[in-house]
Amino acid sequence: MYMTQALHRSMQQRPGKTVVRFQGRSLTYAEFGDRVARLAGALRKLGVAEGERVAMFSLNSARYLEYYMAVPWAGAALNPVNFRWSAAEVLYSLNDSGTAVLIVDDPFTAVARKVAAECPTLRHIIYAGDGETPDGMLNYEALVADSEPMEDAYRHGNDLAGIFYTGGTTGFPKGVMLSHTNLISSASNALMSGTFEESTVMLHVMPMFHLACFASINAVFLAGGAHVPMPSFDPGQMMEAIARDKVTSLLLAPTMIQMGLDWLEKNLQRAAELDVSSLTSLRYGASPMTPVLLARTRETFPRVEFSQGYGMTELSPVATQLGPEYHNEEALASGKMASVGRAAHTVEVRIVDPEGREVPRGTVGEIIVRGPNVMLGYWNQPEATAQAVRNGWMHTGDGGYMDADGFVFLVDRMKDMIISGGENVYSAEVERALASHPAVAQSAVIGVPHEKWGESVHAVVVLKQGAGATLESIQAHCRELIAGYKIPRSAEFVDALPVSSVGKVLKNDLRKRHWKP
Structure with a gap:
């Protein structure tokens, strides 16, 4: 398995199809693939070696999608930066991973300049904004225009695809090493469940540095669909984008869904002018959907099918899925809708006691997961890796129980x-x-x-x-x-x-x- 495989297939099979629409501009698969190959060539020309880390410190954009494909195409490894971090946390992630190149857009150039002075491995900063290129930085568009497209380096299988830093509640975050197999096997679950298809037009509202969004990006590429990045979440702009770009699919946290519905209720005149009937799929995560919120959302979007997933960065990130067939009155009455679903197609899930023994159904224990989605380990932290991954099972630290039908019910973080x-x-x-x-x-x-x-x-x-x-x-x-x-x-x-x-x-x-x- 390799991350760029789906892009190659779409360049061959649907070269003229639009793959991304962003701020009034669009790219076909052929145009997008050419830019990816040229950006990869530029990175190689800058001395980026096999497996070296390239970071992206940016809001959602079409260039972020190019970064996600160009870095593996160049044979390097991804390091998406959480833009909500402090400068100290950003610096830590760059130093810890030994990042060689940092790509940055307008809101973060000042922080990038500050951390670059204290990051000895960082050789180049690439400016991916639309303004004047800051002194000492290279221009993204100039690099793409002036570089020859390179052949795909074909990093695959258990080769390192990227280091994805967890949020961390105490101390500095851990770098989760994910392989090409990890990422593509996890994204494949969405296609196996029927959530994505070639006609999918997905609005990316979640921050692209987050693995939940990246998994959706990979799934859309696998299906041969189209992407509509939104720089940051705004409920009104989200509704406008759904209508303007005929968006079919969204991934949101329940809090975002609630904010979107609140916006529609507060802006009745504008809401009446927007045709959001194209939306047919709404996936949610991060927290459960309450029955009240589900009913309210279904009333507003009667054509939408709901699904949710549970997982974590260390699982690339999917562990379980709850499909549209379990978002109805029957599932609500049976209690199934309160679950996070059953093990995804490529995954095994168990509930165990502190000694790692599987507990009887209905008994609370720790959720553990095994499959091709389980991380390679924590970057430079072998002891933490050994503690988390035992006998091939990722110990999530989440408490839950499983019913007789294999549905997993999340009760809490063990530490919470x-x-x-x-x-x-x-x-x-x-x-x-x-x-x-x-x-x-x-x-x-x-x-x-x-x-x-x-x-x-x-x-x-x-x-x-x-x-x-x-x-x-x-x-x-x-x-x-x-x-x-x-x-x-x-x-x-x-x-x-x-x-x-x-x-x-x-x-x-x-x-x-x-x-x-």
């Missing part, structure tokens, strides 16, 4: 589990109860210090616009749904929850307010 008075409380279960409260828009449940019980259950709640609630009303609601020891003993009401770039709630940020270092 609340132990109150000796009882295990899984925050996801409490959050599901809170989600059905008529006044609650979003919630996050954490453990906070308690003198007697060690920890007590604390809810951080975002209320729906114009709605009101008290701790007492929340407790009364939860008492009808969950055991008494799981009911929040305290609550705070906030305007918004802290979230990552892909909409995942940052519970560590919430805990910091309550736990002393």
Whole structure:
């Protein structure tokens, strides 16, 4: 397996088809492939060697798609940079990976210049913006125009495709080494489930540095579909893009879906003018979709089929999938929709105890995964790799259980589990109860210090616009749904929850307010 294979096939079979539309410009597969081969040639001309790391520090763009194909075409390895990091974190990732070339766009040129001065392995910075090229940087378009296209280096199989740094909740992130087989086997699951086809037009709203978005990019290439990058998430611009570019497919976090629906309700006149009927597929991840949000989304987009996935960077990233057939009233009644689905086509999943023994169905344990999607390891961290990958199984650190039909139910990160008075409380279960409260828009449940019980259950709640609630009303609601020891003993009401770039709630940020270092 190799990342550029699908591009070669489309250049041969559909050279005149549009592969990317971005800011009023479009490229066919033939034009895109030529630019990729020329950018790869430019990287080689700059001295990039086999396996060397090339970083991209940029918002979503057509050039980001070219980067994702050109770096492996040149025989090098990817290092997408999280643009939400501090300069210190960016510098760490460049130094840790030994990055040789950094490609940067307009918002990040100042940070790039700052970190370059402290990164001894960094030989070149390529400016991929549309303005004046900053002093000391090379111009992206000039490099593409002035370089001869090179033959594909044909990196494949277990060759390193890229280093993808995890967000990390404490300390600096770990570099996850993923191979060509890892990435393509994982992306293939989307095609096997029928989520992507040649007619797919995917709007890339999630940040492209994130592996969930990159997996979608690979799946669209495999299907021979088209890409519409959006620089950053904006609910109004997203709706405009769906209508303008006849988008068929989206990947969003539930928080993004909610913001999109809120925008439509607040801008009724403009919403009525937009034809968003092309949208037929909505994939979500990062957190569960509540029944209330699903019903609201289905009412707005009746033609849309929903699916979700669960995974992590170390799994390239897919472990389980829950398809459209389990997003209906029957699945809601049976409880299947509360799951994260079943093992993806190329993957095995088990639930085990601390000794690694598989537990009976319905018993909570740690989720472990085996398959061609399991990472090569952590960059320069053999001990961490040995701890995470044992006998070929990736130990996710996530707690969950499996039902008799193989559906996996995620209950919590093992480290996020609340132990109150000796009882295990899984925050996801409490959050599901809170989600059905008529006044609650979003919630996050954490453990906070308690003198007697060690920890007590604390809810951080975002209320729906114009709605009101008290701790007492929340407790009364939860008492009808969950055991008494799981009911929040305290609550705070906030305007918004802290979230990552892909909409995942940052519970560590919430805990910091309550736990002393």
